[in-house]
Amino acid sequence: MKRLVPLLAGMVFGLGLAISGMTSPARVKAFLDVTGAWDPTLAFVMGGALTVAAPLFYWARRRGTTLEGHALPSGPAGPVDRRLIGGAALFGIGWGVAGLCPGPGLANLAIQPLHALAFVVPLIIGLLLSRRD
Amino acid sequence: MVAPAIVPALVGGALIGLASGGLWLARGQIAGISGIVRIALRGPDRGWRWAFLAGLVLAGGVARLWAGPDLARGLGETSLPRLAIAGLLVGLGTGWANGCTSGHGICGLARLSPRSLVAVPVFMAAAAITVWILKAGQ
Numbered sequence: 098m099k100r101l102v103p104l105l106a107g108m109v110f111g112l113g114l115a116i117s118g119m120t121s122p123a124r125v126k127a128f129l130d131v132t133g134a135w136d137p138t139l140a141f142v143m144g145g146a147l148t149v150a151a152p153l154f155y156w157a158r159r160r161g162t163t164l165e166g167h168a169l170p171s172g173p174a175g176p177v178d179r180r181l182i183g184g185a186a187l188f189g190i191g192w193g194v195a196g197l198c199p200g201p202g203l204a205n206l207a208i209q210p211l212h213a214l215a216f217v218v219p220l221i222i223g224l225l226l227s228r229r230d
Numbered sequence: 231m232v233a234p235a236i237v238p239a240l241v242g243g244a245l246i247g248l249a250s251g252g253l254w255l256a257r258g259q260i261a262g263i264s265g266i267v268r269i270a271l272r273g274p275d276r277g278w279r280w281a282f283l284a285g286l287v288l289a290g291g292v293a294r295l296w297a298g299p300d301l302a303r304g305l306g307e308t309s310l311p312r313l314a315i316a317g318l319l320v321g322l323g324t325g326w327a328n329g330c331t332s333g334h335g336i337c338g339l340a341r342l343s344p345r346s347l348v349a350v351p352v353f354m355a356a357a358a359i360t361v362w363i364l365k366a367g368q
Contacts, residue, residue: 108289112293153252206290212302
């Protein structure tokens with residue numbers, strides 16, 4: 098179960114990205130193009146995801162333990178600081194430039210490998226540069 | 231009237247929510263892609279993270295067999311240097327913010343994390359402004 102559940106979760110997550118349209122930079126850019134020919138469809142991806150995820154997170158909180166019986170880790174607390182806001186802004190700029198965020202970038206390794214790699218390799222470098230630990 | 235295009239968006243979104251909520255409920259693990267990638271390369275407890283990432287890429291392959299390369303529409307027309315610059319910005323930004331569309335946008339919002347309630351509108355606005363500026367410059 099240690100690896101099987103995460104493997105299945107990754108597969109379901111990836112299928113969700115593909116079915117929803119999130120793997121297409123053209124679709125994502127049309128969603129982000131709020132001042133132009135805005136296509137709001139992808140807002141329903143987040144809507145659908147939160148509709149399912151929120152009750153599951155709530156259920157876990159009520160139980161206080163995972164289904165496997167372990168204590169739930171405390172969330173990554175921490176302040177709302179400049180690092181959070183600046184990082185989110187930088188991420189948003191990159192998302193707008195390519196029409197890709199990390200999940201679709203990785204799923205696209207199996208769909209359009211060369212272009213996905215051009216995004217994913219610098220993504221990894223950026224992630225590793227972002228902290229010293 | 232419900233536009234038919236929202237059905238796959240809702241279904242795909244529900245699957246993403248099922249994977250994220252399910253992983254947290256079953257194992258107490260956060261399905262935040264940027265964090266999973268970072269810690270899979272340099273951090274503790276790497277095994278489940280590699281399993282998750284393998285599943286994610288595998289799903290992309292299965293989806294491609296089923297639906298074809300149109301799944302990535304727009305990707306092939308984006309130049310490689312542009313993708314590289316975007317990737318670096320996304321990597322640095324999600325590293326500093328400690329989360330991306332999945333970690334903050336799904337897991338964080340689903341549990342009403344104050345940090346995510348700030349991060350999501352910030353990256354949404356930054357992305358929309360970027361698309362607007364790039365279009366104006368064409």
